[in-house]
Amino acid sequence: MNSSVFSFLSDFVFLLLLFIQIPSSLSNDDRYTACRKDFVCGGGIPVGFPFWGNGRPSACGIPELELKCDHEKNITTMNINKVAYRVLEINPEFKTLWIAREDYLAGLCPPQFPSSTFNPKILEPVEGIRNFTLIYGCEDAPKTIPGPRTFNCKIKDVDGQSGYIKEGVNGPGECNRSVIVPVSDFPPWNTPVFEWNVETLKGQLKTGFVVRWKVNMDLCGECSTSGGVCGIVNDTNQTTCHCPDQSSGSKPCAPPAPTPIPPPGMHSPPEISL
Template identity: 30%
Template structure:
């Protein structure tokens, strides 16, 4: 006569075979947001950024990244495009440079480089570089030669000045002296090199400046530790944690993906621990 214990073991064995033979139905959002943004030298970029193969729900509005020619990461801030030179995820900081200044000091857009303070903050060592365009010969005569430049192929002369106060802007000279003014943030160390003549204006503009995003990453870290993928609920306007079986608003996943983990199965009087890499019976 078959004992109750052996019968239970047989039933559980059949159940395990059925479970293991059935593919796990992973949540599409979990899979999508598990894939980082990669472009050129910038790799493994995750929340709050999205773009490329990462859907919009994997990040937040204003943190969209684009990959140009498979090697240039671009982000748009206040209608200006910036090349992302470095990503320091530990400090939530990007080093960015205006895309239209990468090959010339004379762009077609004379707009100031101003961060969206709802998304990014300037780092403490940031100074303002003010670049003047279309300056008269009278104006150019009173500017040191090292602070002058000429736009190639044109008669457009220019000069620049550095503000030692982060919030201060160098006033535009009278309309008869210079036609346009552009303010660009630069690190203090680059300002010193520019003033000493050890770096050129082109070098400093290509080197860019740092911008720190101020997204609270604590919930995202908890989500990642629990095996989930960070995302953002556009409807509720708050972070969410995409787990393999669906989203969790509490910020972490109650269970990790089944592969290689123990899943408790309770049968009256007996408890079995099942590991999907191997099967072990505590009783029987």
């Protein structure tokens, strides 16, 4: 190939790659503009920090609090410790999330069997939550378990294996798997224990439960008052204040520099027309 043609093509490719990368780098640096956008899905309440996702980059929220939006169904979901949850309500005033496990919305036989766990530094169940254990893959349910609390599921491609429900946090015992699920402690769970059954639990799992996010929002109030927007530093996951001048830091945004006023008696010289 002619050296001049090769040189021209090399320069062209370099310039093309440069222009492709510039918008990306600018969007990453422009955290203030990006984090000013709220997360909105369907008719839900717009939310900002500590959440991110759906147009809000990771610098806008806590890593564990990514929200996803199914725009066709207007459904908000999130993953917490490898478990998918439907977000039913977000209350920024009380810092609470009302969530329900996606895998149990269709019944008690999910394809995977992870228990519900939470990072205590980020999320905590509110008062009024009760844990139940779903136990799977038993040859026979214990005779001490009432019939209304037993069910059948396919485990490891084996049909008709028995499962049963126990209140509290329990292991699988002689069975195959156990899954711990929290439910809200409101009716019918305030009825006598002997009255609840499998159908009751199915309904409660669809109703969901409430957790509270444990994120210090003190800086965010000062940041917002100063004209900034709250976010995090990706490398350290520390709360920071993104400012209109695109700077970030642990303090509120600095006020704009005042416009200098000339001292009395000093005026701009008159224009001289020629």
